[in-house]
Amino acid sequence: MVKLADNKISTQCDVLIIGGGPAGSCAAIELAQSGVHVVLLERAVFPRNQVGESLIPHFWKFADALGVSEKIQQQGFIAKAGGITLWNDRVRQISFAKYGYQRPGLHVERDIFDDLLLTHAQDCGAQVFCQVVVKKVDFSDPDFPVVYYFDKRNDENYQSSIHCQYLIDASGHNTFLANSFKTRRLINPKLNFLSLWGYFKNSRYVGVDRKSHAAHEITLIKPVTFVTSYRSGWLWHIILRGKTSVGLIIPAEQFRSVEPEQRERYFKHACEEIPSIARLLSSAKFIEGSLQFRPNYSYYCENICGENYYCIGDAAAFADPIFSHGIQNAFYNAAVSCMAIKASLKHKKNRLRYSQLCETRMQQFYGFSRALALGDYGVHGVNRDLVKTMIKTLSPIEIELIRVASEMTNRSDNFRQLACEAGVWNDDFSSYEDDDFLAL
Numbered sequence: 432m433v434k435l436a437d438n439k440i441s442t443q444c445d446v447l448i449i450g451g452g453p454a455g456s457c458a459a460i461e462l463a464q465s466g467v468h469v470v471l472l473e474r475a476v477f478p479r480n481q482v483g484e485s486l487i488p489h490f491w492k493f494a495d496a497l498g499v500s501e502k503i504q505q506q507g508f509i510a511k512a513g514g515i516t517l518w519n520d521r522v523r524q525i526s527f528a529k530y531g532y533q534r535p536g537l538h539v540e541r542d543i544f545d546d547l548l549l550t551h552a553q554d555c556g557a558q559v560f561c562q563v564v565v566k567k568v569d570f571s572d573p574d575f576p577v578v579y580y581f582d583k584r585n586d587e588n589y590q591s592s593i594h595c596q597y598l599i600d601a602s603g604h605n606t607f608l609a610n611s612f613k614t615r616r617l618i619n620p621k622l623n624f625l626s627l628w629g630y631f632k633n634s635r636y637v638g639v640d641r642k643s644h645a646a647h648e649i650t651l652i653k654p655v656t657f658v659t660s661y662r663s664g665w666l667w668h669i670i671l672r673g674k675t676s677v678g679l680i681i682p683a684e685q686f687r688s689v690e691p692e693q694r695e696r697y698f699k700h701a702c703e704e705i706p707s708i709a710r711l712l713s714s715a716k717f718i719e720g721s722l723q724f725r726p727n728y729s730y731y732c733e734n735i736c737g738e739n740y741y742c743i744g745d746a747a748a749f750a751d752p753i754f755s756h757g758i759q760n761a762f763y764n765a766a767v768s769c770m771a772i773k774a775s776l777k778h779k780k781n782r783l784r785y786s787q788l789c790e791t792r793m794q795q796f797y798g799f800s801r802a803l804a805l806g807d808y809g810v811h812g813v814n815r816d817l818v819k820t821m822i823k824t825l826s827p828i829e830i831e832l833i834r835v836a837s838e839m840t841n842r843s844d845n846f847r848q849l850a851c852e853a854g855v856w857n858d859d860f861s862s863y864e865d866d867d868f869l870a871l
């Protein structure tokens with residue numbers, strides 16, 4: 432568990448990080464391991480709740496580089512074999528092993544997973560302070576930005592500041608810097624989604640054999656993440672240890688008339704209305720008080736990197752989580768921003784150039800992720816040329832995997848168009864060997 436630091440926060444450091452979610456923790460680990468003096472300020476007490484429990488196996492290569500894979504394995508999170516979608520009555524399945532992944536995806540309780548990463552950051556030498564809320568940043572001296580914070584560890588609500596050379600904003604959907612720069616853009620309202628999610632005890636789960644199983648069979652039959660379309664949105668079903676996460680994603684427009692006190696009824700009604708979900712939950716019990724709501728969450732930010740700051744993870748962008756890219760983005764952004772910061776600490780005169788390179792990389796990745804997630808809605812706010820360049824660098828098996836993933840839903844249009852324009856679309860791609868068997 433994250434150790435609660437009771438010492439004073441230094442008045443200066445090399446890199447100050449706002450937020451201790453996966454993006455902030457991974458950046459702190461990388462920098463601390465390289466001997467950089469890094470201070471991380473997190474407003475919550477860890478472990479704290481977070482949504483986003485499905486991890487695709489791509490994250491392992493970053494976890495290996497950060498030296499945290501063994502700790503993740505020892506935690507005993509549920510290993511998943513892939514995903515199954517039931518989209519407009521059509522069944523589709525992906526198995527990670529078929530695409531060369533030696534290690535599984537995971538279903539993680541995010542309070543535990545995020546706490547593990549932040550504790551690892553502390554173990555690596557990062558100075559982590561929870562219950563400290565960043566309030567303002569002053570960039571008037573570009574060499575030493577000043578970060579103002581409220582230290583809430585004691586009742587006094589002590590106010591102070593810290594000077595740093597570089598600032599990483601990993602404040603998640605709070606988008607701390609983009610809000611102060613006014614560079615946060617909401618995606619066109621027609622493409623904007625919201626989510627309602629909650630937890631059930633004793634749900635059955637969907638196995639890799641496309642059948643439904645009682646929770647105690649999890650060691651015998653590997654689970655998959657199950658996703659089903661629902662009206663103009665979709666719903667996830669993710670089995671965890673001791674509970675199951677179920678979440679509804681719907682276009683924000685369709686939810687406008689639902690009052691806050693009607694949310695739980697709306698959510699439960701949707702779960703009952705979808706036959707596959709209703710059957711999985713037939714003897715499950717809703718955990719009272721577990722319903723949560725995230726409105727208007729599809730956004731992106733401009734100017735996410737500058738000569739002395741970097742916005743990473745959800746602090747830079749977020750779109751519909753259909754392909755579970757959130758954690759992967761957080762790990763990737765942490766890696767590239769730290770590369771740029773470490774180079775800048777060595778060769779300060781080049782720091783603007785490094786930040787521009789980093790911005791290009793991150794916008795490319797977010798653009799790709801957004802184009803894929805909002806596949807049937809066009810590529811709003813996406814730099815097509817950047818994304819095409821990235822697609823060209825992917826190996827044939829990765830392209831095949833993304834194509835298949837995009838066809839699991841009806842969101843393949845953008846990917847097909849961009850891949851065709853990039854000259855990597857191949858009509859000979861093997862297609863699904865599918866029967867529509869699903870016994871839930």
Ligand SMILES: Cc1cc2nc3c(=O)[nH]c(=O)nc-3n(C[C@H](O)[C@H](O)[C@H](O)COP(=O)(O)OP(=O)(O)OC[C@H]3O[C@@H](n4cnc5c(N)ncnc54)[C@H](O)[C@@H]3O)c2cc1C
Nearest residue numbers: 450452453454474483485565602603626744745752757758
């Ligand atoms: C409905 C939904 C479902 C999702 N499902 C998945 C999924 O299945 N798989 C997946 O990979 N991703 C999923 N995601 C996305 C995933 O949860 C995020 O991408 C991930 O949490 C991003 O990590 P982060 O570190 O950027 O932000 P966060 O995890 O949000 O961490 C940010 C931290 O910053 C702290 N903070 C904020 N402001 C301040 C401040 N002013 N001062 C100090 N600290 C501050 C917060 O307390 C928080 O701990 C989902 C997201 C949503 C909304």
